[in-house]
Amino acid sequence: MAAKTDLAFQKCISPRCGTTYAIDEVRVQCEACGDLLDVVYDWDRLRPPTSLMYFEEKWTRRHDPLCFSGVWRFHELLPFAPQSQIVTIGEGQTLLQSAPAVAQFVGIQSDRLFLEYEGMNPSGSFKDNGMSAAFTHARTIGASRAACASTGNTSASLAAYCSVTRLMKAVIFIGTGKISYGKLSQALDYGALTVQIAGDFDDAMARVKEASRELGIYLVNSVNPFRLEGQKTIMYRVLEGLRWQVPDWIVVPGGNLGNSSAFGKAFSELYELGLIDRIPRLAVINAAGANTLYELYDRRGLRWNQGAPNLDIVSSYYAELDQARRRASTIASAIEINRPVNLNKCLRALEACDGVVREVTDQEIMDAKAQVGAGGLGCEPASAASVAGARLLRHEGVIGANERVVCILTGHQLKDPTATVAYHTTDQDKFNEVLGSRGVQRAAYANRAVAVPNDFDEIVKAIQLYS
C-alpha cells in the first residue's frame, strides 16, 4: 500500500476499490479486484507549472537530454521518478504537420487538419514515448529483463531501448505470421530474444502475462501504468504544436487502447490543474476486423458509467467470440487485437472526452493510407485508420467542416512496405494475395510504376506522357 506521504503512487482505477500501491511496486493489475492501475500524483504538494508556456523554455536547453526528449521535457507532468533515474534515447522529436491535401480527402477546411507524426521516434512508432517511461520505472526497481507481447511496434521499441541502454534484456512474444517484416527485422536486428508462439496477439498477450509473473520479468505492455504516463506526452506535444490551443478533435486508432487511455488521462489532469480550459473530443477508430471496442461501445452500449461499467456485456461478448472461434483479422496488423487490455481505462477516457468510437474497413484504411502518403509523410496501415475514421465522422456530420482535427499517425510508413507495395502494384496476383484476401477490392489512389523497355527514347516518351 502507498504511504500517505507519497508524492506519486499507483491506484486501482475502479472507484469502488481504489486500492493504492507504492510507486516501486511492480504490478499490472490491482491485487484486490483485478482492475487496471493508474499512476497518481499529489499535485498539491508537487506544484507543477501554472502555465504550459513554461515548457517552451526547455527548448533553449536542448543540450540536456532531459530537455531534448519530447517525453521528459514534460517531466513535471509525469513526476514518478527522480531525474537521476530517467531513461531516454531521444524519443518524442515528433512533428505536428498541417496537411491540406489530407484535409480535402477528409472533407474539412484545408488548414484545419493536422497529422501528429509519431513515426519520427527512434524505433519508428509512438511506442517509444511509453517505453522511455517504463524503462525509467524498471530502472528504479532494478529489473534485469523486460518482456512484451506485440504486433510488432512494442517489440521493436523494447528491443531498441535494450540495445541502446543495455539496462535490460528483451524477451518478445509474437504471434506466428502476424507481424510485418519491417517490425520483425527491428527486433532481430536489435538482438532481442524473439519467441514466436503458435497463435495471434491475444494468445501472446495471455502467455506473456503468465510468463512474466512466473519468471519475475518486467512487463512493458501498456497494462504497465508507467507506459501510459509516457504516452500522455503525445498530447502535450500536440498542444505545443498548436501553440497551446486545444483542438476540437483527437482521432486515434484503437488496438490495445493504451493511447486513447493515456490521452484521456493527460487531458483530465491538465484540466484539473487548470492548464487547459476545455477538453477536446476523442474519436477511437477500430479496424472492422478487430472491432471489439466498437461492438461493445457503439452496438452494446457499454459505458464507463462513472466507474461502474457493466462488465457482463464484455464477458458475454468474449464468450461469443470464443464460441464462434472468431479471431481478429485486418490488414492493419498493428491493431489486429480482439481483447484490448486497456478497455476499462479507454471507457473512462471516452467519458472524460465526450468520445465516439467507429470502425473502418480495410479498404477505407488502405485508401486513407494512400492519401496520407500522397499528402503527408506517410504511415503504416493501422495509423491510417485515424484518417479514415475522421473522414467517416465528417461524412456523418459528427465532425464539422470548420473544426480543428488532429489525427495521430502512430507508426512510420516503412514499418509495413508489403501492404504499401501491394496497394500500388500492377501485379494483380500480388494485390489479391496481400489485400484481396482482406476484402480490399480496388486501389482507387494507386500510384503505379510505369514499365518501360531499356531504351532511351521510350523512357523519354514515358516521362513526357506521365509527368
Ligand code: F0G
Ligand atoms: N498504431 C500502431 C502503429 C500500433 O503499433 C498500435 C499498437 C496501435 C496503433 C494501437 O495502439 O494499443 O494504444 O490502441 N501496437 C501494439 C504493439 C499492440 O504490440 O506494437 P493502442
